[in-house]
Amino acid sequence: MASPHYLLTLSLLLLLSCHTLQAQHDTSFGRSMDRKLLGLDKKEKLSHFKFYWHDIQSGKSPTSVSVVPPPLKVNTTTAFGLVNMIDNPLTLGPQLSSKxxxxxxxxxxxxxxxxxxxxxxxxxAFVEGKYNGSTITILGRNCVFNKVREMPVIGGSGLFRFARGYAEARTHSFDLKTGDANVEYNVYVLHY
Incomplete structure (x- = not known):
């Protein structure tokens, strides 16, 4: 009969070799997938959205706040270095009171x-109708004094997974005193 130490050593070696064999199979972090698993076998749609973006810096409840002021060392009229965080309302019409x-x-x-x-x-981040909970992501350059600015749509979530397209921004109104701005956005998105 085998000694208990021998059985214990044999069991540990067996467990270790199983773990080693399993680890060899798990070294890949990427794999090919069937497009159908993510719903990418459907026909791609083109959607157009029009809404108004309200950047409110004034009053008791601003939706845009400076988190990094421009450095004083830089002599510029462009506020180079300024960073604002936003949680701006998107409304159906140009009035803040619209839907x-x-x-x-x-x-x-x-x-x-x-x-x-x-x-x-x-x-x-949409809250209306079938788009409630879905997002469209914009990342781009906005030269604010140009009549029309174009920025890329780089993705999204929910109904806009794998989205791509572009957004056009047109200033509807801007208050030089308060910094408040109202911008019309037309967004064209290809999505599944």
């Missing part, structure tokens, strides 16, 4: 020394 369809959540930063050019990084 809320979502929120723009993210940040913008002044990224140009020579013009008021912003880096925009935001999610349009």
């Amino acid at each position: 809320l369809v979502g929120k723009a959540q993210g940040f913008y930063a002044s990224a140009s020394l020579s013009e008021v050019g912003l880096l925009m990084a935001m999610n349009f």
